[in-house]
Amino acid sequence: MARHPTADCLLPVADHGIKNSEFRDLALCIAYHELNEIVLGDIPSFTQLNIHKRRSARILAQQRLDKVPKEVRERIAHEFVGLFLDQRERDLVGRMLRIINDKDSPVNRLYRVLDKIDPIIATWRYLHTYRGKLDKGAAEFLDRMKNFFEYPEVSQITARYKRDLRINELVAGLQNERLAADYYSDGEAIKHTLNPFGFDAQIAFEIIEGTSLIKRPQTAESRSRRFDRRK
Numbered sequence: 001m002a003r004h005p006t007a008d009c010l011l012p013v014a015d016h017g018i019k020n021s022e023f024r025d026l027a028l029c030i031a032y033h034e035l036n037e038i039v040l041g042d043i044p045s046f047t048q049l050n051i052h053k054r055r056s057a058r059i060l061a062q063q064r065l066d067k068v069p070k071e072v073r074e075r076i077a078h079e080f081v082g083l084f085l086d087q088r089e090r091d092l093v094g095r096m097l098r099i100i101n102d103k104d105s106p107v108n109r110l111y112r113v114l115d116k117i118d119p120i121i122a123t124w125r126y127l128h129t130y131r132g133k134l135d136k137g138a139a140e141f142l143d144r145m146k147n148f149f150e151y152p153e154v155s156q157i158t159a160r161y162k163r164d165l166r167i168n169e170l171v172a173g174l175q176n177e178r179l180a181a182d183y184y185s186d187g188e189a190i191k192h193t194l195n196p197f198g199f200d201a202q203i204a205f206e207i208i209e210g211t212s213l214i215k216r217p218q219t220a221e222s223r224s225r226r227f228d229r230r231k
Contacts, residue, residue, distance in 0.1 A: 004030050005211040006114055006121060009203055015164040017106035025099055029111040032096045035081060106163075113161050116154045120174045123148050124208045127184040138184040142177055149177045169198025 007026060011018070018026060068076075078097065082090050100108050123145050127138060134141050142149075158171045173179060173196035183190045197204035 004114065006118065006207050007110075009207045009210070010114075010167075010199075013199060013203055014110075014167065016110045017163055018110060022107050025095070025107045026111055028092060028096045029099055029107065030114065032078070032081075032093060033100075033111075033115060109161060109163075113158055113167060116157045117171055117174065120148050120151075120154060120171070121207060122213075124174060124180060124183065125211060125213055127180060128187065128209050129213045131184055131187060134184070137181050139181070142181060142184075146177070149175050149180070151175075166198030169196070170204060173197040173204070 004027065007030065010016075011023065011026075078093055082093055085093065099105055100111065102108055126141070126145075127134075130138075130141075154175065155168075155171055158168050161167055176196065179190070179196060191201055191205060195201040
């Protein structure tokens with residue numbers, strides 16, 4: 001399964017209560033959830049779209065889907081995806097559904113947190129990738145992305161995650177728009193003068209900067225290295 005950079009960085013340092021044998025279950029929840037969003041369309045739940053914006057965003061089904069309870073939408077999507085899977089894969093989907101329906105499962109609780117913080121982390125990744133290429137202070141970009149900084153469900157879900165309060169501090173830092181503007185203006189300065197993220201600053205910046213938004217073409221050397229690792 002594909003790696004999840006935020007989980008990869010947090011699992012070794014956070015107090016999450018997940019056993020090593022359950023890491024695969026976390027990856028399972030993340031992977032099938034992403035597939036679910038592809039089938040349904042990743043519809044913003046906090047950003048209100050008018051008819052024009054909804055059409056330009058190609059999510060014309062938003063109004064109809066909003067009338068269907070979220071858990072029903074997810075069930076329908078999983079059943080639809082299941083039509084194209086073999087029995088082993090359908091069993092994995094069933095396992096994933098049991099996990100995400102268990103509110104007391106450490107895997108489910110961390111998975112929910114990771115799902116909610118990914119969009120704001122992606123916003124910071126844009127600031128890192130396009131540093132110096134946006135308007136001064138990235139003011140227009142940040143204004144357009146304001147909903148990601150203001151979305152209350154992110155902090156609400158992490159606030160309920162009592163196992164490791166540093167995750168709350170991480171989210172508070174990520175949803176600080178002024179801090180994001182400072183990061184865009186001088187990424188190195190913020191690294192050396194502030195640690196508003198709860199965890200070691202290096203962990204936070206590895207989450208942000210360790211994943212490129214741009215898929216770079218493979219060179220013969222990189223393909224060779226990948227082949228060597230498979231031996």
